[in-house]
Amino acid sequence: MIDDVEMLTCVLQNAEMGCRGITSVRKKLRDSRVDGVLCEQLIKYGKLYHCANNMLKNRGAEIRRVNGMTKAMTYYATQRDLQRDPSSSHIAEMLIKGSTMGVNKMSRRIREYDGSDAHVKKLAEKMLDTEEESIKEMKAFL
Numbered sequence: 001m002i003d004d005v006e007m008l009t010c011v012l013q014n015a016e017m018g019c020r021g022i023t024s025v026r027k028k029l030r031d032s033r034v035d036g037v038l039c040e041q042l043i044k045y046g047k048l049y050h051c052a053n054n055m056l057k058n059r060g061a062e063i064r065r066v067n068g069m070t071k072a073m074t075y076y077a078t079q080r081d082l083q084r085d086p087s088s089s090h091i092a093e094m095l096i097k098g099s100t101m102g103v104n105k106m107s108r109r110i111r112e113y114d115g116s117d118a119h120v121k122k123l124a125e126k127m128l129d130t131e132e133e134s135i136k137e138m139k140a141f142l
Helices: 003-024 032-058 068-084 086-111 118-139
Strands: none
Touching: 003 032, 003 068, 003 086, 003 118, 032 086, 032 118, 068 086, 086 118
8 A cells, every 4th residue: 555645756756757748749749739739738737746746745745756867768768759750640649658657657556545635536536537638639639
């Protein structure tokens, strides 16, 4: 079982990776329709990040962001993929893969969560819903 801090850290890190992923692909994006959807998603991920961050601070917990090496590896892999194919459909595919990893991680963590705080559980479920919604939105651009 995981506790509130571990659950909130998971939400924070998932939201951070969502923000980073969207930001890194938007620079190469040529389709304004996709960009509009990504801007809305970026706002949602940002809100989840700030909410988890504030809840962790209120608990006096250490804020553990995504490991620097993980961020660097993800960034370089993204840039390599974008050099190969910067099309909207490929960008949508990349984001679907990232969100699928987020869905898998959040689903596992929610199952492992002790559920002691209803607000934490609700935030985790909101993160999961956001990842699933992101996948649905990006499928339209495949």
